[in-house]
Amino acid sequence: MKIIEALKKIKDLNRKADDIRSKISQNCADLDAETPAYGTVEAQSKQIAEWLQAHSDLVKEIERLRLCIQKTNLAVEVTVEVEDGKYVTKSIAAWIHRRKDLAATEMAAWRGLTSRALTPKNYKPDPLKDEVKIANIRKYYDQKNRDRMVEIYTSEPSRIDGSLEITNATTDLIQ
Numbered sequence: 271m272k273i274i275e276a277l278k279k280i281k282d283l284n285r286k287a288d289d290i291r292s293k294i295s296q297n298c299a300d301l302d303a304e305t306p307a308y309g310t311v312e313a314q315s316k317q318i319a320e321w322l323q324a325h326s327d328l329v330k331e332i333e334r335l336r337l338c339i340q341k342t343n344l345a346v347e348v349t350v351e352v353e354d355g356k357y358v359t360k361s362i363a364a365w366i367h368r369r370k371d372l373a374a375t376e377m378a379a380w381r382g383l384t385s386r387a388l389t390p391k392n393y394k395p396d397p398l399k400d401e402v403k404i405a406n407i408r409k410y411y412d413q414k415n416r417d418r419m420v421e422i423y424t425s426e427p428s429r430i431d432g433s434l435e436i437t438n439a440t441t442d443l444i445q
Contacts, residue, residue, distance in 0.1 A: 273342060273438040276335045283335075287328045290321050335443075342444040350433045353422045362437060369430040377423030383416045385409065 271279075297307055298318055306314035343362040350365060352358050360368075391405045 271443045273339060273441050273443055276339055276443050277438065280332055280335050283328050283332050287325055287332070290325045290328070294318060294321050294325070338443045338445055342441065345444055346437070346441055348433055348437050350430055352426055352429060362434065362441075365430050365434060369427050369434070373423050373426040373430075377420055380416055380419040380423060383409075383411045 297314065300306060300314075308314045308317045340363070343366065346362050347359050348362055348365055349357050349359040385407050388407050390407065392402050393405050395401065395403055
């Protein structure tokens, strides 16, 4: 089974579990003056027990598949072109974390490099003299490099997505 197949199977198993939970909640009790939906009290009780067991089995399979995906994500290395001509190899799990929030966190640091809306100002070094100087903005970073890094971290998630889509479709799940 491929990773993508396991992900889709988990989604379907969750749908089935939702359906069973709905049936359980709708049929778990009634008034003793009513006829049970499944014919007799015993048949109704048996049906509820079967649904509970089926639900438990579905949850166990979801857990098994999730753990297989986690094992696979930790074990399988993927190379991503993080910027034109620069390739980095990491585990699928590491790329998922980069995609989820770490690339954006890195980008936020680079975006924080600004002139802080400062403007040049006139000032008098000595209040007793008429000499006026201009205080100019001083940056402690390279603007070109800042802009390049913001672009790299902005596009990193989509580059990761492209590589992981291929990986999920071609990588066998580790059981």
